[in-house]
Amino acid sequence: MAGDSGWIPANLDPARPSSARIYDYALGGGHNLASDRALFEQVLKVQPNARQIVWSNRSFMRRAVLFMMDLGIRQFLDLGSGIPTVGNVHEIAHKVDPACRVVYVDIDEVAIAHSKLMLEHEDNAAIVEADFTRPGEVLGHPETVRLLDFTRPIGLLAVASLHSVPTETDIYRPLERYRDALAVGSALAVSHFTADFEDVHTQELIEIVRAGAHNQVCARTRDEVLDLFGDFELADPGLVTAAAWRPDTAPAPDGGAAERGLWAGVAVKVRR
Structure with missing residues (x-):
């Protein structure tokens, strides 16, 4: 087991992998268990470049945050933030401006436990334990209200999180609610797993994760991901x-396989 056992909730089943901890392991983090590592090794047998795909996503998040900061955005809402690991939003933002405010949102018990430990002395960042598909719980949470001013631009991040919402669940209406809550000048960053590329063995990867972990995972097409941005x-x-x-x-130049697997983009709110 990696890391300090203080981050492990007492009721956690160590034999059951978690997508958040698998992602942490893929990034080289220290908050994962043997079951998570074993499942990711199965993933690597099917998709040998899976670690590069994960790093590609993490790098996109960093660039998206910096792009938003270039727009003047200094507050962020990170939906499905996962375990705070290499290059968190508040770490990226605070290097540019320590006054930036960040609210992380997750429901994974390990992500919550470790986030609370990591953010204990961070006045400008907090973790909200909530299901991000229920915007009212997130937007009305005391920590969200304390840290974020919705009359000013906000950077909304849904990076590698929306594909944890199964296709039979409506993700578009919750995203619309979040977009409506944002002021003009806000921005939305999305990255999402897809089956649009032949050299990414999407269905096999989905079956491995669904069989081994308690999390759902799904793929959406480019058009379906585009719809998440609404009129931004x-x-x-x-x-x-x-x-x-x-x-x-x-x-x-050929858009090599290490790049594929995820659609990603950033859109800006230009009108009410």
């Missing part, structure tokens, strides 16, 4: 693979 205006280069969104270095 996509920033250049639009909805692309995670690695191709404003990369620090030029992406592979």
